[in-house]
Amino acid sequence: MSWLLPIPVVVPLLVGALNIAGDHVLPRRAGDVLAISAAATSFVFSLVIMVDSMQDELTHWFGGWRPRSGVALGIAFTADPLGAGAAALASGLTVAALVYSLTYMAEAERFYHTLVLVFCGAMCGFALTGDIFNMFVWFELMGVAAYALAGFKIAELGPLQGSVNMAVTNTIGAYFVLLGIALLYGKTGALNLAQIGRTLSGQRPSGLVVVAFTLLVAGFLIKAAIVPFHAWLADAHAVAPAPVCLLFSGIMVELGLLAVARIYWTVFDAPFGSHQASVRNLLIVLGVVTALLGSVMCFLQSHLKRLLAYSTISHAGAMLVGIAVLNTKSLAGVATMVLSHGLIKGALFLCAGIVLVNLRDIDELRLHGRGRDLRAATVVWIVGAIGLVGFPYVGSYLGHAQLDEGATLSHIEWIQPLLMIASGISAGAILRAGLRVFRGLGAREDDLLSQQPPEDPPETLRGNPLLIAVAGTVLALGLLVSLVPGIAQRAEYGAERFRDRAGYADRVLHGQPMKRTEAQLPFAVAHTGTASILYGVGAALLTLTVAAFGLWRQRLPRPYLRGGGRILGPPVAALKAAHSGVVGEYVMWITAGTALIGAIWAFTLR
Amino acid sequence: MSVFPYVVAAWICVVGIYGIVTSRNLIHLALCLTVTQSSTYLLLLTIGYVNGGGPPIFKGVKLGTTAVDPVVQSLVLTDIVVSVTVLALILALALNVQKKVGSMDPDEIPELRG
Numbered sequence: 001m002s003w004l005l006p007i008p009v010v011v012p013l014l015v016g017a018l019n020i021a022g023d024h025v026l027p028r029r030a031g032d033v034l035a036i037s038a039a040a041t042s043f044v045f046s047l048v049i050m051v052d053s054m055q056d057e058l059t060h061w062f063g064g065w066r067p068r069s070g071v072a073l074g075i076a077f078t079a080d081p082l083g084a085g086a087a088a089l090a091s092g093l094t095v096a097a098l099v100y101s102l103t104y105m106a107e108a109e110r111f112y113h114t115l116v117l118v119f120c121g122a123m124c125g126f127a128l129t130g131d132i133f134n135m136f137v138w139f140e141l142m143g144v145a146a147y148a149l150a151g152f153k154i155a156e157l158g159p160l161q162g163s164v165n166m167a168v169t170n171t172i173g174a175y176f177v178l179l180g181i182a183l184l185y186g187k188t189g190a191l192n193l194a195q196i197g198r199t200l201s202g203q204r205p206s207g208l209v210v211v212a213f214t215l216l217v218a219g220f221l222i223k224a225a226i227v228p229f230h231a232w233l234a235d236a237h238a239v240a241p242a243p244v245c246l247l248f249s250g251i252m253v254e255l256g257l258l259a260v261a262r263i264y265w266t267v268f269d270a271p272f273g274s275h276q277a278s279v280r281n282l283l284i285v286l287g288v289v290t291a292l293l294g295s296v297m298c299f300l301q302s303h304l305k306r307l308l309a310y311s312t313i314s315h316a317g318a319m320l321v322g323i324a325v326l327n328t329k330s331l332a333g334v335a336t337m338v339l340s341h342g343l344i345k346g347a348l349f350l351c352a353g354i355v356l357v358n359l360r361d362i363d364e365l366r367l368h369g370r371g372r373d374l375r376a377a378t379v380v381w382i383v384g385a386i387g388l389v390g391f392p393y394v395g396s397y398l399g400h401a402q403l404d405e406g407a408t409l410s411h412i413e414w415i416q417p418l419l420m421i422a423s424g425i426s427a428g429a430i431l432r433a434g435l436r437v438f439r440g441l442g443a444r445e446d447d448l449l450s451q452q453p454p455e456d457p458p459e460t461l462r463g464n465p466l467l468i469a470v471a472g473t474v475l476a477l478g479l480l481v482s483l484v485p486g487i488a489q490r491a492e493y494g495a496e497r498f499r500d501r502a503g504y505a506d507r508v509l510h511g512q513p514m515k516r517t518e519a520q521l522p523f524a525v526a527h528t529g530t531a532s533i534l535y536g537v538g539a540a541l542l543t544l545t546v547a548a549f550g551l552w553r554q555r556l557p558r559p560y561l562r563g564g565g566r567i568l569g570p571p572v573a574a575l576k577a578a579h580s581g582v583v584g585e586y587v588m589w590i591t592a593g594t595a596l597i598g599a600i601w602a603f604t605l606r
Numbered sequence: 607m608s609v610f611p612y613v614v615a616a617w618i619c620v621v622g623i624y625g626i627v628t629s630r631n632l633i634h635l636a637l638c639l640t641v642t643q644s645s646t647y648l649l650l651l652t653i654g655y656v657n658g659g660g661p662p663i664f665k666g667v668k669l670g671t672t673a674v675d676p677v678v679q680s681l682v683l684t685d686i687v688v689s690v691t692v693l694a695l696i697l698a699l700a701l702n703v704q705k706k707v708g709s710m711d712p713d714e715i716p717e718l719r720g
Contacts, residue, residue, distance in 0.1 A: 133681060140688040147695055154702050161715045164699050168626065171639060171692050178646045178685060179619070185678070186653035238718050306718065450720030581716025583635070584627045591623055 001052050005060035005077040008042040008049070008087055008124040012094075016117030023110045032102060035113040039094040039120055046088035046124065053079040054490070056514045057497075057507040059130065070509045072192040078130030078508055081494030082335050086258055089342055090123035090251045093474075096346065097243035100470040104243055104353055104458060112152065119145035119247060126255055130508060132181050132267075133191045135259065139177060139223070143170045146252060149244045150236040156456055162232075162239035165583045169232040172590060173222030180215035183208055184267070193266040194505040201270035201501075210605050213268050214598040217260055217283075218590070224256030226320055227290040228593040230313050231579050231586045234297070237309030241458065242353025245305060246474075249312040249349060250342035254319065257338075261323045261331065265499050276326055278604035280410075282597065283324030288415060290317025291422035297575065299429040299550065302364040302449035304352045307433055308345065311388070311426040315341050315396075318419050322403045325415075330406025331495035336481060336488065337399025343478025344387040344395050348430065350471035351380045354464065355437065360457045364433045365449065369440025376468045378438040380475055385430040387479050389543050390423050392528075392536040398482035401532035402491070408531070416535055424539040428546025435551060442551030450576055488526030611652035619645035632700035632710045636693055643689050647682050654678030 015038035019031050026034070052058060058079040061067075065074025079087075098116060105112055122142035129135050147170070151163025185191060187208055188199040200209065218229070225233040233253065237245050264279070272279055294314030301307035315337070322334035354377045356362050359370050371378065387395030400423070404416050435441045481487065497503075506512045554561070578585075622642030629635035654675030660667075662676035700710060707714055 133684075137684060137688060140692070144688075144691045144695060147692070151699055154699075155706075157703075157706050157715065158717045160699055160703050160706065161717055164632070164696065164703070164712070164715065167692060167696050167699070168635065168639065171689070172623070172626070172642065175619075175642055175646055179649060182646065182649045182653055182678075182681075185650075185681075191677075235718055300720070303718070452718045576720035579720055581719040583712050584629060587623060588627045591627070 002058045002060045004045055004049055004052070005058055005079055005128060006062075007045040008091055009121045009128065011041045011045075012038045012091075012117040012121035012124070016114040016121070019117070020111055020114045031110055031113060032098075035117055036095060036098045038117055039091055039098055042091035042120060042124060043088060043095055046084055046091050049079050050081055050084035050088050053081050053084050054493070057504065059508050059511075066511075067509050070198075072190065072195045072509055075134055076130040076192060076508060077128045079128055080497050080504075081490065082498050083127045083258070083262070085335065085494065086127040086251065086255060086338070087124040089339060090127065090247075090255070091120055093247055093250045093342060093346055094120040096470055096474050097246050100243045100246070100350055100353070100467060103466050104357065105241060107458070108152070115145050115149050116244075116247070119149065123251060123255060127258065130194065131192050132184065132196065132263070136174065136177050136181055139259070140174050142252065142255070143167075143174060146170075146248065150240045150248075152241055152244065153239070153456070156239070158239040158453070158455060161581055162236040165232045165581070165586060166236040168583050169222055169229070169586050169590060172587060173219040173229070175219075176215045176222075176594065177219035180212040180219065183212040183215070187212070192508070193262070194508040197267045197270050197501055198505045198509065200267065203271055205271040205275065205605050207602070209268075209271050210601050211598065213272070213605075214594065214601055216263055218594040218597060220256045220259040220263075221286070221320075222256070222590060223253065224260065224320065225253050225313050225316050226286050227293050227313075227317070228589040230290065230294070231589065233313055234306050234309045234579060235581055237312065238303055238306035238452065239455070242305070242349050242356065245308070245349040245352075246346035249308065250346040253312060253316050254338045254342065257316065257319050257323060257334070260320075261334075261498070265501055266504060269501050272605060275605050278601065280324050280326050282600055284321050284412065284415060287317045287320035287324055288418050290314070290320065291419055292317075293575075295422040295425035295429070297579065298426040299546065300448060300450055300572065300576065301429070302433075302446070303452040304355065304362050304364060304433055304437075305349065306452060307364070307429060308348055308352065311430060312345060314422050314426045315345070315388070318403070318422060321415055321419060322399070322406070325403070325406045325410050325412065327406045327410055328492055328495045328499060329409055330403045331498060332488065332491035333399045333402030333406060335491045335495060336402060337396050340396040340399060340478050340481035341388070343474050343481070344384050347380055347471045347475035347478060348384040350467065350474065351377050351384065354467050354471065356455065356457050357467070358464070362455050363451060364436050365444065365446060365451065367437045368444050369437075371438040372440060374438065376472065378434070380468070380471050381434040381438060382431065383479070384475055385427050385434055385543075387475070388423065388430065389427040389539050390420070390536050391540045392533045393482050395479050395482060397532075397536055398488055398526060398528075400536065401526070401528035402488065404532045404535065405529060416531070420535045420539045421542065424542030425546050427539070428543040429550065431543055431547040432550035435547060443554050446550075446553070448553070448572070483525055485525050486521060486523035489521045489524070493521060611648060615645045615649040615652065618642070618648060630711050630713070632703060632712055633697065635712060636696045636700065639696070640689070640693060643685070646685060650678040650682050650685075
């Protein structure tokens with residue numbers, strides 16, 4: 001059924017074009033229905049592809065340019081369970097975003113739908129492609145649609161800032177990726193991932209390959225918002241319309257990580273296989289730093305969407321750690337974490353949109369206690385915060401548990417408490433914001449939090465029931481991820497396939513069918529270790545502590561407050577100053593970070 | 607093959623990024639981004655170059671004639687097309703910044719910080 005592969009990409013792109021072409025002919029509602037059904041088609045076919053790909057690698061050669069005796073000239077889409085799963089999550093979230101936009105973006109011009117559909121098609125293409133240059137093209141297309149969506153409310157200054165910063169940093173990322181691709185092509189003469197991997201296997205890592213790897217990883221990590229490449233994300237997420245934030249946080253950032261994992265396991269595992277430790281150590285350090293820094297910055301925000309944005313940075317760091325552990329268990333943990341995080345964080349962004357529509361503001365302190373009447377939104381926000389903690393069998397727990405297991409297998413147990421602290425702090429900040437806005441708890445003033453100028457609310461039809469229904473559904477799906485029977489085993493199977501470089505190359509380049517495994521994967525709720533349960537409970541306790549600290553900090557005895565301020569004041573001020581919103585500084589961080597990563601790998605990857 | 611084109615490509619990339627970091631004008635910044643981009647053209651074309659190779663057009667040419675690699679040329683074309691959209695978008699944003707702030711200085715845009 002490999003002919004299905006282009007459908008999740010082609011349908012949204014075509015319908016997007018049709019939608020804008022028929023702008024003056026089609027009635028408004030027809031355009032809405034068309035857009036939603038295109039995204040839904042993409043979603044259904046992505047799911048079918050995902051289920052199909054459990055049996056075998058699906059490979060579609062465009063124009064029938066199949067490989068001859070193992071040499072690929074054509075461009076291929078290849079679907080494995082994790083890639084197809086990412087496509088399904090992307091198109092599923094697009095459906096949710098478009099339905100939410102029926103009321104939230106009711107006054108938006110028609111090209112809003114077109115942009116969202118192009119974004120959806122590009123994300124699916126990025127997740128499904130098996131060709132590295134094709135990956136760059138989807139990366140850029142996804143980027144262009146995203147910059148335009150971030151700056152959609154172009155009459156305000158904030159969106160201009162967010163969009164310019166995102167466009168410049170991510171475009172530099174794309175050029176890094178392209179430079180890396182050019183070097184790989186020069187070395188191997190191939191653009192197909194499987195073919196490049198095959199050509200490089202058995203070679204010692206040369207300087208050229210190290211440079212190419214650095215450029216590709218840095219380019220994709222810019223999209224994934226990993227420290228020091230992360231600053232654009234907070235600017236862009238804070239100003240984009242809520243349904244667009246759902247797509248940004250829910251899947252776009254994670255696709256950057258998927259790309260890092262994909263190029264490592266299809267290509268660079270071959271030359272670097274004997275140097276796994278140095279790849280692993282550097283990426284784990286980057287991930288842990290990102291997780292902790294993101295969560296601290298999250299705690300320091302009072303702008304609700306910017307707060308959620310920093311929490312996304314923190315979770316992206318945890319996911320990078322999961323990928324960097326480089327084993328099957330932890331990669332499976334990343335897959336389930338991406339799923340649950342995407343849904344729950346998406347629901348929280350949608351909830352922030354509901355707050356903005358009803359209360360005409362998005363600042364936690366200015367909104368103190370004003371959300372008391374928004375009962376449903378209160379539930380979504382508080383439950384969503386709990387879902388992100390990693391409390392046993394709730395929300396993102398399964399991902400954390402699998403990651404723990406993987407880390408234990410690789411003897412790097414020290415990352416678990418650090419990730420627990422990160423998720424505790426960021427969830428605690430979200431909980432604090434919710435309690436302050438919806439329950440009126442805590443102080444009205446807090447000089448620790450960075451206040452931002454107000455955001456103009458959208459001109460919406462007052463359609464609260466629909467907004468709440470979408471947010472609630474997305475949240476409920478996210479919360480259930482840890483309890484779905486069989487999901488853990490399937491994620492592990494998918495991760496095993498994802499890491500199988502030789503098998504992947506055989507299937508793609510030689511069309512070999514996969515060896516049948518007779519054993520049916522069980523449908524059972526995953527059994528998790530005691531350590532993970534303890535870490536989950538610990539994270540929950542930390543969440544409560546952090547939330548209470550945020551709300552009632554001023555009640556601490558004066559000497560403690562003054563002493564704490566003296567010690568923590570300067571680093572906090574420095575952190576805030578580093579996130580200056582000036583694009584030139586962000587680019588400087590990117591350049592310095594890339595140079596540093598390259599230098600470390602140049603010394604260790606030989 | 608000489609290393610000279612590779613050095614030039616790296617130099618152009620770095621110069622473009624330096625321009626972006628120090629830029630005081632959004633249009634200047636967008637053009638610096640284009641400079642960085644042209645380093646990718648140079649690198650790709652260098653990689654596909656064959657000494658003494660003609661253009662990769664094979665109509666009416668003897669079989670076995672040396673030609674440069676056509677793949678990198680199509681990659682460059684794709685790259686140009688994709689990047690022009692980004693350039694157009696940034697210029698459109700710059701126009702709106704000028705309307706809103708009355709200046710093109712990227713240092714004056716930030717509204718959200720910290």
